[in-house]
Amino acid sequence: MTATTEDIALDLRTLVENLPGNIVRRVLHADGRFTYAYLSQGLSETFRMDPAEITASTDVDFHWLHAEDRAAFREALLVSARDMTNLDIENRVIGRDGVSRWVRSIARPRPGPDGSVIWDGVALDATEKRRAEDEMRSAVARAEAADAAKSRFLAAASHDLRQPLQAMRFHLGAIEHLVTDTRATRSLCHLRDCLGSMEGLLTSLLDVSRLDAGVVTPQSEAVALAALAERLGAEFSGLARDRGIVLVLDAGPQTVTVDPALTSTVLRNLVQNALRFTPDDGKVVLRLRHRPDGNGGRLVALVVDDGPGIAAADRERIFEPFARIGTPAQDGATGLGLGLAIVARLTALLEGEVRLRSRPGKGSAFRVTLPAAEAERVTQPPAPPAGTGGLDGLRVLLVEDDSRVAQALATLLDLWGCEVTPCTRAREAEAALAVTKPDVVITDFRLAGGRTGLDLLIALRDRSGGTLGGIVLTGEGDRESLRAIGGEGFLTLHKPVAPARLRAAIQAALRGLRR
Amino acid sequence: MKILLADDHGLFRAGIADILARGFPGATLDQVPDLPSVLARLEGGDYDLILLDVFMPGMEGATSARQVADAAPTTPVVAVSALEDPAAIRRLMEAGIAGFISKSVDHDRFVAGLRSILETGAPCVLGAAPASEPPPGLSPRQRQIMGLIREGLSNQQIAARLNITEGTVKIHVSSILRALGAANRTEAVALWFGNTSV
Numbered sequence: 272m273t274a275t276t277e278d279i280a281l282d283l284r285t286l287v288e289n290l291p292g293n294i295v296r297r298v299l300h301a302d303g304r305f306t307y308a309y310l311s312q313g314l315s316e317t318f319r320m321d322p323a324e325i326t327a328s329t330d331v332d333f334h335w336l337h338a339e340d341r342a343a344f345r346e347a348l349l350v351s352a353r354d355m356t357n358l359d360i361e362n363r364v365i366g367r368d369g370v371s372r373w374v375r376s377i378a379r380p381r382p383g384p385d386g387s388v389i390w391d392g393v394a395l396d397a398t399e400k401r402r403a404e405d406e407m408r409s410a411v412a413r414a415e416a417a418d419a420a421k422s423r424f425l426a427a428a429s430h431d432l433r434q435p436l437q438a439m440r441f442h443l444g445a446i447e448h449l450v451t452d453t454r455a456t457r458s459l460c461h462l463r464d465c466l467g468s469m470e471g472l473l474t475s476l477l478d479v480s481r482l483d484a485g486v487v488t489p490q491s492e493a494v495a496l497a498a499l500a501e502r503l504g505a506e507f508s509g510l511a512r513d514r515g516i517v518l519v520l521d522a523g524p525q526t527v528t529v530d531p532a533l534t535s536t537v538l539r540n541l542v543q544n545a546l547r548f549t550p551d552d553g554k555v556v557l558r559l560r561h562r563p564d565g566n567g568g569r570l571v572a573l574v575v576d577d578g579p580g581i582a583a584a585d586r587e588r589i590f591e592p593f594a595r596i597g598t599p600a601q602d603g604a605t606g607l608g609l610g611l612a613i614v615a616r617l618t619a620l621l622e623g624e625v626r627l628r629s630r631p632g633k634g635s636a637f638r639v640t641l642p643a644a645e646a647e648r649v650t651q652p653p654a655p656p657a658g659t660g661g662l663d664g665l666r667v668l669l670v671e672d673d674s675r676v677a678q679a680l681a682t683l684l685d686l687w688g689c690e691v692t693p694c695t696r697a698r699e700a701e702a703a704l705a706v707t708k709p710d711v712v713i714t715d716f717r718l719a720g721g722r723t724g725l726d727l728l729i730a731l732r733d734r735s736g737g738t739l740g741g742i743v744l745t746g747e748g749d750r751e752s753l754r755a756i757g758g759e760g761f762l763t764l765h766k767p768v769a770p771a772r773l774r775a776a777i778q779a780a781l782r783g784l785r786r
Numbered sequence: 787m788k789i790l791l792a793d794d795h796g797l798f799r800a801g802i803a804d805i806l807a808r809g810f811p812g813a814t815l816d817q818v819p820d821l822p823s824v825l826a827r828l829e830g831g832d833y834d835l836i837l838l839d840v841f842m843p844g845m846e847g848a849t850s851a852r853q854v855a856d857a858a859p860t861t862p863v864v865a866v867s868a869l870e871d872p873a874a875i876r877r878l879m880e881a882g883i884a885g886f887i888s889k890s891v892d893h894d895r896f897v898a899g900l901r902s903i904l905e906t907g908a909p910c911v912l913g914a915a916p917a918s919e920p921p922p923g924l925s926p927r928q929r930q931i932m933g934l935i936r937e938g939l940s941n942q943q944i945a946a947r948l949n950i951t952e953g954t955v956k957i958h959v960s961s962i963l964r965a966l967g968a969a970n971r972t973e974a975v976a977l978w979f980g981n982t983s984v
Contacts, residue, residue: 427843433868434795437889441801444893445808661882663926682954683907686961688927762859769834770907771862771884778882779859782852 288312293394295378299352301386304330305345308389317396318374319366337363337371344376351380352388361397373397421484429477436470475609478536479592482616489530489621493646496522496559496570502535503542503557515552518542525561527570527643530621534570534641537617540610541574541637548578548635561645569623570643575636581629589627590615614639662777663688668709670700670727671744672719676766680713683770696720697727704731711740711780713773716749716756725756740780744768787813790833792824792854793866794842798889802837802866809897820844821854828857835904840865840878847874848881855883864903875911885910908961924978928962931955936975 274282287294288311296309306329310322320335333341340362351358358378363371378392443466447459481487500522511518538557545555558573581589585596592612614637618625623641667684671677672695684691692709694700697718703709712731714724728741741761745752756763762776787810793799799817806815816831818824821844824836836858840851855863862884875886885903887896891912899912924932934944941959945952959971968974 430841430843430868431795433889434798437868438795438797438801440890441805441893445804661880678951678953682951682957685927685950685954686957687907688925764860769904771904772834772860774907774909775855775858775862775884776860779855782856782859782882 292396293317295376295390295392295394297348297378297390297392298383299348299388305333305348306331314394318364318372318394319368319370320364321367335364335366337365339363348390351378351390355380358390358392361401373401375400418485422486425477425481425484425486428480432473432477433470436466436473439466475613478613479609479616482613482620487533487620489533491528491530493526493528493648494531494534495526495648496561497524499531499535499538500557500559503538506539507542507546511546511555514546516546516549517554518546519554519556521557522559523561526646526648527561527568528646529570529641529643533617533621537614537621537639538572538574540614541572541639544610545574545576545578545635545637549576550578553577561643563645566642567644568642570639570641572639572641573636574639575634577634580631580633581627581635582631586627586629590625662774665689665711665777665781666707666709667691667777668700668703668712668714668731669693670695670697670712670714670718670724672696672715676715676744680768680773683773687774697722700727700731701734704734708735709739711742711777713742713744716743716745716752723752725752725759725761728761729759738783740777740783742773742776742780787834788832789813789815789835789837790824790827790831791815791817791837792819792821792842793817793837793839794819794844795839798839805893805896809893809900821850824854825857828854833858833861835900836861836863837866838863839867841867841869841874848877851878851883852881855881862903862907864900879909879911883909885912887912924962924965928958928965931958932962932974932978935959935971936979 290311291313293313294309294311295314296307298306298308300306307322307325310320310326312322314320314322318335325331325335333344336344344360344362347358347360350356358376358380361373361375364374365371373396375395375397376392377395378390380388380390383389443459443463447456450456450459500520504518504520508518538559542555542557549555554577556573556575558575560571560573562569562571581596588594589596590611593608594611595608614625618639618641621641623639626638627635628638629635665688667689669677669680669684669691671680671693674695677693677695681691681693692703692707694703697720700712700714712728714727716724718724718727724743728739728743732739732741741759743752743756743761743763744766745756745763746766753763762780764772764776789806789810791799791802791806793802796819799819803815803817806813816827816833818827820842824838827833836854838851838854839845840847844850851863851865855861864885864887865878865883866887866889868889878886884907885899887899887910891899895912899910902908903910930948931944934947939947941952941955945955948955962968963970963974966974966977968977
């Protein structure tokens with residue numbers, strides 16, 4: 272028996288009605304109206320909507336959608352119609368029970384009769400998916416917050432943990448001054464050593480914590496291999512010499528681009544370990560080379576020691592925090608076993624690697640390679656001048672008729688690198704201003720001829736176009752004028768003037784302070 | 787002398803108070819634990835020296851140092867800190883403060899550093915690094931004087947040449963000798979010109 276058209280139609284309808292999910296047919300008419308040609312019954316269950324009500328409408332307003340989502344949905348349909356691309360959008364549906372649910376609408380457009388566009392598609396319940404996404408988002412936010420909290424904690428811990436140690440250092444210093452008994456002095460010496468050890472341990476612990484927390488960022492600079500080696504020499508040659516250990520520092524001539532502090536830490540920890548495990552009269556070698564490779568080059572560091580060597584079984588373990596293997600050559604060697612853990616972490620952070628070659632009885636060789644491009648050799652920049660810090664060449668006009676005070680001030684100013692024009696009278700000052708404009712004017716409050724230093728400053732400032740730093744030196748009887756001076760934006764110094772206060776005042780005047 | 791000490795750690799403040807009492811007898815010390823209280827004190831008070839931990843919680847290094855300096859424009863601000871990041875120290879000094887002293891220096895150097903700042907006004911940076919520091923620089927004026935010393939001029943001649951007093955020249959020369967660690971002018975010339983390419 273052949274199926275009739277009616278049978279087929281009935282079959283299809285039953286199929287569609289019973290499909291899980293919801294079937295939707297939307298139409299966009301040529302006049303811009305939207306209608307729904309078909310909505311399956313499932314919609315009423317899943318989304319608590321009334322399909323009949325929607326299909327009856329000749330101009331749907333999408334009122335069942337969340338108010339914030341309506342415009343976007345309409346827009347998505349228009350784009351889909353224009354470009355003939357699939358509709359695929361998630362938005363919220365408010366069911367008749369008032370509950371908001373997420374629905375994903377997927378539909379394919381096709382041209383219909385009379386210039387219309389028809390979409391056949393599905394509407395899927397996306398509530399669960401959304402909830403999972405939201406949870407993941409808040410999990411990420413929590414993780415980021417935890418990271419930030421960890422950084423803050425480490426910074427605070429770093430700050431706070433050091434304080435008692437530093438206070439101890441001060442108090443230790445105070446006691447040392449008061450103690451004459453030799454046994455007591457010896458004990459204090461040991462105390463000082465302990466203090467040093469504690470500070471070292473704290474630093475290691477904090478270093479590992481910071482590396483684990485991911486808060487360390489390498490900052491590259493041009494560094495000469497020789498400079499790296501020299502730094503280590505300065506740190507360890509004394510210790511090596513005391514124990515009769517030959518410390519060989521062999522660096523190539525190149526300058527490379529690496530993070531100097533982090534690289535130094537890697538090298539330092541390796542050399543320190545090497546020294547710790549090498550017996551007296553042994554040898555430790557540090558070799559630094561730059562090797563070109565396809566990627567700009569590598570820094571290759573080799574640290575070789577004469578110690579007891581490391582068994583194959585321990586070769587991985589020694590890079591773990593707090594790992595201890597064998598007995599150090601030095602009695603009572605300190606250390607938490609973090610040195611190599613820090614080396615491993617830093618090397619990874621710097622995108623390099625560390626390898627160990629060792630055999631019991633034959634010493635050990637640690638080989639670190641770090642990506643490092645060769646750099647232009649940098650000549651050591653001259654150390655910043657210790658004396659002036661920014662007042663060099665400053666033009667100062669000094670108006671003071673007491674010659675001792677004037678002399679003292681001029682000496683100080685000259686010491687600081689200023690160019691001083693000394694005057695004893697207001698008239699001279701005005702004349703000097705006409706020749707060169709000073710940066711700062713320092714004047715006594717009481718000037719000969721009835722004018723005050725404040726009057727003079729105001730006049731000079733007007734004469735020089737409104738910007739002039741001014742400092743007034745006041746004595747005992749000038750208290751009432753303080754407010755007037757401050758009101759004009761000038762600074763006051765009481766005589767006798769302390770050098771550091773004069774300096775601070777000039778800096779402040781330079782900062783264009785108005786008070 | 788009136789000193790204001792701002793540091794969040796009580797133990798450290800006690801240690802410093804002790805050192806200041808011995809190094810500057812007769813000075814009064816006000817202690818505050820944070821930046822807002824510093825600014826509050828500066829509203830009413832006038833200090834001869836401010837010691838500031840510029841990295842304690844609530845402080846932002848150079849920015850906060852400048853804020854304090856602006857609130858007390860005629861008072862030298864000396865930054866004290868446990869941290870010794872050279873870049874941060876450079877920024878601090880560029881902000882125009884009077885000096886930086888690391889918390890790790892022993893107390894003799896601490897007092898000496900403070901005295902130097904107060905008495906000469908010259909800025910001073912004291913780190914915990916031991917004596918193996920790079921050779922110090924000289925200021926342009928000092929370099930000028932070194933050149934004249936090398937030419938064999940006496941203090942009087944240098945004073946005349948630079949149009950300053952002989953007294954000032956003597957002060958410069960002592961600073962130079964101290965900065966270079968030289969015992970006399972001849973040694974200074976050897977140290978200075980031996981070190982740099984002329």
